[in-house]
Amino acid sequence: MASFPFILQAHQGNHQVELAYNGQQLEFDGVDVDGSRRLIKTVEILNITIEHENSLVVAVASAKNGPKKEFVLERLVFQVRDKANAAQWQSNVLSHVYKDIKRGRHFKVLVNPFGGQGHAKRMWETIAEPVFKAAGCTYDLTYTTHRYHAKEIARDLNIRLYDAVVSVSGDGVLHEVINGLMERPDAIIAHKLPVGAIPGGSGNALSYSLLGEDHGGHVTNAVLGIIKGRAMPVDLCSVTQGQDRYFSFVLQSFGLVADVDLGTEDMRWMGEARFTVAAIGKLMSQQSYPCELSYIPVETNVDKIRSEYNYRRQQSVVWADQTHDELDQSHPTIVDRFGGVNAPLNKSDGWITESDEVITAVGAKLPWASKGMLLNPASSPNDGLVDLLVFPKGTGRINGMQIMMGTETGEHIYHNKVRYMKVKAFRLTPKNTSGYISMDGEHTPYTPYQVEAHRGLISVLSIEGRYARSMRE
Ligand SMILES: Nc1ncnc2c1ncn2[C@@H]1O[C@H](COP(=O)(O)OP(=O)(O)OP(=O)(O)O)[C@@H](O)[C@H]1O
Known part of the structure; x- marks a missing residue:
């Protein structure tokens, strides 16, 4: 059993700071001259890299202040004196952040450029894609060009190449993906390929059902569920x-x-x-x-x-x-x-x-x-x-x-x-x-x-309510 928190002393600008990973989130504290700690913020870790001379970069999703606590992507840069110590901290923390789940997943991403009010392409480029990149995830991207395009792709997909199919759309594209997977001669295997939903349509029932009313329409929250979520069995009719x-x-x-x-x-x-x-x-x-x-x-x-x-x-x-x-x-x-x-x-x-x-x-x-x-x-x-x-x-x-x-x-x-x-x-x-x-x-x-x-026939990437719970606190 690991003992938490994992703490690292570092500098950010002129301030001494303390990075404490508590087993779920990173608490980023300032340390005052008298040694007392001052919580600056709590963030979700996506990735940690050591770049250039002793600079530790932590890509995080931090909850915005406000009643809804929606996540946004941030890149925090710290200076560390002891590089070996930082590398150890990086390795300990990342292995806990991605304890039961694969780090750096590879996705098939489908974006319906006409989804909803036509905002899905911009949502992908400006919000979702940078979060996937920051987390070290990779993807093959297709903009759907016609009705049933998503179904054709799912039907012909080499499912062994991907950890999940992700759609930036409404429920219509996901409906096609699921039907494409179920039409395959190897449906008994293909149905297990998880799907992930990023709300980019006018009907985003899956996203609201997974994240709740407050966060179902929020792109970064949905992306976090896809990067760090697990495959939940879900019934299919x-x-x-x-x-x-x-x-x-x-x-x-x-x-x-x-x-x-x-x-x-x-x-x-x-x-x-x-x-x-x-x-x-x-x-x-x-x-x-x-x-x-x-x-x-x-x-x-x-x-x-x-x-x-x-x-x-x-x-x-x-x-x-x-x-x-x-x-x-x-x-x-x-x-x-x-x-x-x-x-x-x-x-x-x-x-x-x-x-x-x-x-x-x-x-x-x-x-x-x-x-x-x-x-x-x-x-x-x-x-x-x-x-x-x-x-x-x-x-x-x-x-x-x-x-x-x-x-x-x-x-x-x-x-x-x-x-x-x-x-x-x-x-x-x-x-x-x-x-x-x-x-x-x-x-x-x-x-x-x-x-x-049919019980548990499909798999949906879900964060198990963890973020929703922590966001409500
Ligand atoms: N490039 C495209 N041109 C025309 N239709 C498309 C294109 N890409 C996807 N579609 C179709 O658009 C439909 C709806 O897409 P989507 O799932 O994004 O939901 P939506 O825009 O919220 O739509 P709705 O509100 O009607 O459910 C899907 O059935 C899909 O086949």
């Missing part, structure tokens, strides 16, 4: 529709949520706010959609869901607040257990069928649907279940607005007009002729579809 089978990792929506997702292209200039503005408009109109909904329930009581599942009452609690090692991933299921959408519903599986009109029906794996919308507060990364949310028809405008406001904190699932269930699988058959069905924000045909969750 398989979807059968017509003769097709594909995969969804965010949400599968019908009715209002699909309309908001896909019917608001003309509001793209608003950025992430477009989803909230459109949802309010739709709730006011009280439009409902006829459908037949079948599902295999595991838990339909919201109080029980709250006590037994990963329910988060506070927006700041991040999704990845659990260990990566709980799940035995040695035998992931890739084959659907409940047949596809065209198979008869097998009664012994416990299917329940309802025919009605709904305002929306949404199956989901991620808690956040977008910024400010904690739609599925009880969803867990790898419980093997789909969270199914239903707003029945006729909620009324006032209830509709209460439900809408509740989605900011997840409280809507307690509204008496809302149903929230944990299910093994569900099937939805639209009973009218036209409308939207959205799979992770992508258009699909307006035809019946069936969804089931």
Whole structure:
């Protein structure tokens, strides 16, 4: 067992300073003339190099002052008298910073230059890339040039070359990456290649789910999770529709949520706010959609869901607040257990069928649907279940607005007009002729579809809530 802190005396300008690594972060103290210490700041170490004559360079991410504590990249330069001592300190600290994880990871990076409001390229060049470089990470970069480009790349990627595929985009590009990996003949191996999300789109559900409401939109925080995070097993939903089978990792929506997702292209200039503005408009109109909904329930009581599942009452609690090692991933299921959408519903599986009109029906794996919308507060990364949310028809405008406001904190699932269930699988058959069905924000045909969750099928780079916790302190 190492004994902390590792301390090094150094100089910065005219000041004597003390660098103390406490096993998680670097405390950078000034030492006054009388020997007393004065904390200057606490930073996250990315890399340490010794350059030129006795100058020790520590590349760090330091939390900006302010309520959100977002990280920014800094390069701290210190002078050391004893080079051998500094080299020992450098080696000790780096081996602890990267104790269970590889230092200097190599990534396949995909940037959608048109992602969100078209800022993804600038975000990559000015914020993300310098952090990867400072941490000694390397990458192959591709700017996506067309729809399905990310899918083609994932399908043909030499997966042995990379530690992860990273996208600077919204959830749409990640959806393509995951489907590209799952379409490969070697999917049983390829699905384990971790993915990393840097929020550069207008829907960044994965990033918000991993980092929480406060940090989900922050590029450097997301990059830290990719450089220093671990691969967390996350469930993947398989979807059968017509003769097709594909995969969804965010949400599968019908009715209002699909309309908001896909019917608001003309509001793209608003950025992430477009989803909230459109949802309010739709709730006011009280439009409902006829459908037949079948599902295999595991838990339909919201109080029980709250006590037994990963329910988060506070927006700041991040999704990845659990260990990566709980799940035995040695035998992931890739084959659907409940047949596809065209198979008869097998009664012994416990299917329940309802025919009605709904305002929306949404199956989901991620808690956040977008910024400010904690739609599925009880969803867990790898419980093997789909969270199914239903707003029945006729909620009324006032209830509709209460439900809408509740989605900011997840409280809507307690509204008496809302149903929230944990299910093994569900099937939805639209009973009218036209409308939207959205799979992770992508258009699909307006035809019946069936969804089931496959436990821990993909790996997502996540910081395990460590940064979020330290940032909240
Ligand atoms: N160069 C490109 N030209 C056109 N489309 C592209 C390009 N690169 C990626 N795409 C497509 O853009 C879609 C959305 O991209 P992205 O994941 O970045 O989300 P987004 O911009 O937030 O979009 P949305 O808000 O619609 O989800 C993806 O389906 C992807 O196929």
